[in-house]
Amino acid sequence: MKSAPPLPSAPKYPDFVYPAAVSTAATQAAAVDLGWRYLQNDDLRSAEREFAAALRAVPDLVPARTGEGYVALARxxxxxxxxQFELALRGAPAYAPALVGKGQALLAMNRDGDARAAFEAALEADPTLTNLSSRIDVLEFREIQNLIAAARQAGSAGRLEEARAAYQRAIAATPDSAVLYRELGMVDRRLGDPAGALEQFNRAVAxxxxxxxxxxxTGEILEERGDFAGAETAYRNAHTADPFAGYDRKAEAVAAKGRDARLPEEFRALASAERVTRGDLAALIGIRLEDVLRSAPSTPVVTTDTGGHWAAPWIAQVVATGVMPPFDNHTFQPGAALRRVDLAEAxxxxxxxxxxxxxxxxxxxxAxxxxxxxxxxxxxxxxVAVAVSAGVLPLLDGRxxxxxxxxxxxALAAIDRLRALQPSR
Incomplete structure (x- = not known):
């Protein structure tokens, strides 16, 4: 028998796993061992010759077939x-050297997911191959990063279903990432699935x-649903987490919406009203400028025609503070149409x-x-002069x-301008 070359002190292919010839005739085992020595000395032609000789003698010899796979991998x-590795695994599905070689071939072909599966199978078959663990971890991380990149790219390009599927695969691989749940939720929102989005945001926050x-x-979705109390809580929690993003203003705005939602329907309809009445204005002032009225001197005044009117509580306030006094006959006339001059007086x-x-x-x-x-x-x-000078009721072409x-x-625009003049705003 030809003498075998010694194994080099630094094998040419240290990541290749020796295909041990278990339960094989001594001649074939020797041929496999000789082929392996040639391989690690980078004599690929001699290595291939020895593995081929062993296969001619025993065509289904798994170690020799695995050796041929490693020769091809070296080339x-x-x-x-x-x-070659697949052929070897047909005869021995749990043969670790062939599984490792298969993983290396797949890795070289940029099939990271399949490579990881092959390495995992090899480690399960032979737990002593502990160096595979780090490779598996790296591949898993790389696979997740690729999924995340693909998801973000698809989302940016508007391919939302593709993005959703990629995020779901990434989450399946790393279910403890709040960022992934949050980004999936944002895709769900764009897909018109607020319920699904809310579920993802809740998982992210958990x-x-x-x-x-x-x-x-979460606050935005709850606000869209009309759950103003829940939205306010979400915004305030967001402000606690990030005090510089302006979430406190969103909380205040949605709190105002919540207060408005509890107000009479007549008040909520004012924004779209073609004409408003004295009673409407009294309600606007009493609600939007409550702090101004609260700080003003007040004297209760009896009116004879406001009982049962939806704005009666606020009429009482504007009358008592003199902002909108009653008429000489003690009526307020809440249903009277409001003119610009009436608004100016208030x-x-x-x-x-x-x-x-x-x-x-x-x-x-x-002025x-x-x-x-x-x-x-x-x-x-x-x-009129006071209202015009303050910029609350501007002139119209000088008139x-x-x-x-x-x-x-x-009316709402005038009230908003008044609110803007308050020092605390």
Whole structure:
């Protein structure tokens, strides 16, 4: 028998696993061993000759077939290597050297998932191959990163179903990632599945209670559903997690929506009303400028026509503070249509109340602007001048149009301008 070359101190292919010839005739075992020695000395032709000789003698010799696979792998003929390892595994499905070789061939072919499966099978077949564990971990991590990258790329390109599927596969591989649940939830929202999105955001928050983005997304979904209390809680939790993202403003806004939702239907319809009444304005002032009325001197006044009116509580407030006094006959006439001059009278009274503790505002409302359709001697000029000077009720081409009806949008805009003048806002 030809003498075998010695194994080099540094094998050429240290990651190849020796195909031990168990229960094989001594001649074939020697041929496999000789072929392996040639292989590790990088004499691929001699190695192939020895493995082929063993296969001619025993065509289904698994170690020799595995050796041929490693020779092909050394030549970077990955397809042939894979074929040889597959042939070996037909005869011995749990043969660890062939499973390792198969994994290496698949890895060279960029089939990371299949390679990982082959390495896992090899480790199960031979637990002493502990070096495979780190390779499996690296491949698993790389596979997850590839899935995440594919999911994000698909999402950016608008291929949302593809993105959803990729995120689901990534989560199956790493179920403890709050970020993945959150990003899947955002894809679900774009797909028009708020219930599915909410489930994913809840899972994200369960894993990471400080995930401000998931909390804010939860708030948005709950807000869309009309669950303003739940949305406010979610936004406030998001603000706690990230105090600099403006979630506190969202919490305040949704809290206001919640308060509005509990108000009478008549109030909620004001924004779209073509014309508003004195009672409507009283409610707007009482609700939106409650703090101004609360700080004003107040004297209870009896009105004879507001009992049972939906805005009665707020009418009582604006009457008591003098913001909207009753008529001489003690009626308030809550159903009377509101004119621009009526709005000016109420706005002027509110501005004077606000100016008591605001010198800058006091100076501003002391101006006497020219009004094309109203002389300074007009009964309503003082209130109009105050409202115009403060920028709450602007002139229309130099005119005030005292008799012009006030819409819901007009009234709300005036109230919002008043709120903007408050120092605390």
């Amino acid at each position: 970077q003929d990955n397809a042939r290597a894979l074929d 894993l990471d209670p400080a995930d401000a983005i998931a909390l804010a997304q 706005v002027g009274a509110l501005l004077k109340l606000m100016a008591r503790t605001n010198p800058a505002l006091q100076a501003r409302i002391s 006497r602007p020219a009004v094309a359709d109203m002389s300074p001697s007009h009964l309503n000029y003082p209130a 005030f149009d005292t008799e012009r009806p006030v819409s819901g949008a007009d």
